[in-house]
Amino acid sequence: ETGVTQSPTHLIKTRGQQVTLRCSSQSGHNTVSWYQQALGQGPQFIFQYYREEENGRGNFPPRFSGLQFPNYSSELNVNALELDDSALYLCATSLGTGVATNEKLFFGSGTQLSVL
Amino acid sequence: QKEVEQNSGPLSVPEGAIASLNCTYSDRGSQSFFWYRQYSGKSPELIMSIYSNGDKEDGRFTAQLNKASQYVSLLIRDSQPSDSATYLCAVNDEAGTALIFGKGTTLSVSS
Secondary structure, eight states: OOSOEEEOSEEEEOTTOOEEEEEEOOTTOOEEEEEEEOTTSOOEEEEEEETTEEEEEOSOOTTEEEEEOTTSEEEEEEOSOOGGGOEEEEEEEESSSOTTTTOOOEEOOOEEEEEO | OOOEEEOOOOEEEETTSOEEEEEEESOTTOOOEEEEEEOTTSOOEEEEEEOSSEEEEETTEEEEEETTTTEEEEEESSOOGGGOEEEEEEEEOTTSSSEEEOOOEEEEEEO
16 A cells, blocks of 8 residues: 555546546655556656656657646646557655655556547 | 666566566666566556665565666565566666666566
8 A cells, every 4th residue: 555546547538538647645745756657568757746846757748748736636637649648657656856866656556548 | 768678578487486587777877776566457566676786685585786787686586476477677767757667577476
């Protein structure tokens, strides 16, 4: 039990639609990162938010956007869905921003998105 | 572009044997190295982190790091069927903000 909750657990959308995925973390976890994990692949970093500001972004187009709220919850929004967006979306929270130090990431159980 | 390479497997070992999982990374500047276990349909779970050359042991698990060879390994002693999962190797990105994951190695432990 990591204390990180994601919703919904599963979602089916059609190409071109928009989707919002949600993540709720433990109190005090100021950092939330989102990862996309396609079938048979490792997770890929989408972006990170620290105290409601974007703090880093991976190689994803602008149609992937996010928000972080003061109550330690966050959203991942994806516009104009494409078939290749079908994946497991993971949020990971931590106290600070640095994975290069002794910072532990707490992963949520993920949202499985299917785009038809 | 930083890369993390793992043999996708599957790696099959009998119960009680030692499972050896390997990982290489491309960026000599990487400082932090992690092994995650992921059961099918579940999220990754941190098993070990290692930052210095050498071995680090935690129960049945030993992580080994060789920065000169850009090589990280995970040994699982006395493998159990419950160890059957995908093992992901990860290193920090250049900014120290995110993890770069390999594709994972699937381990199957037969009883």
